[in-house]
Amino acid sequence: MRISSLYIAKHEDYQVLSPHAVRVFSLWILLYWKHQETTRKSINRLMDALEELKQAKRYEQLKIKS
Secondary structure: OOOOHHHHHHHHHHHHHOHHHHHHHHHHHHHHHHHHHHHHHHHHHHHHHHHHHHHHOOHHHOOOOO
16 A cells, blocks of 8 residues: 555654654554455455356355345
């Protein structure tokens, strides 16, 4: 993941203001990045499973559990 220059600029601004703000902002970025990775992995696993079922023509197993 590439962090945009806007985030870098904000990080530099916070660094001057408060060391605590730097830690919180850095943690926020890491948590957001982790969430995006988890979401992407979940979607990829779901798509792989659906593709396998489609290829095996086991449409009766395509039930979504809520």
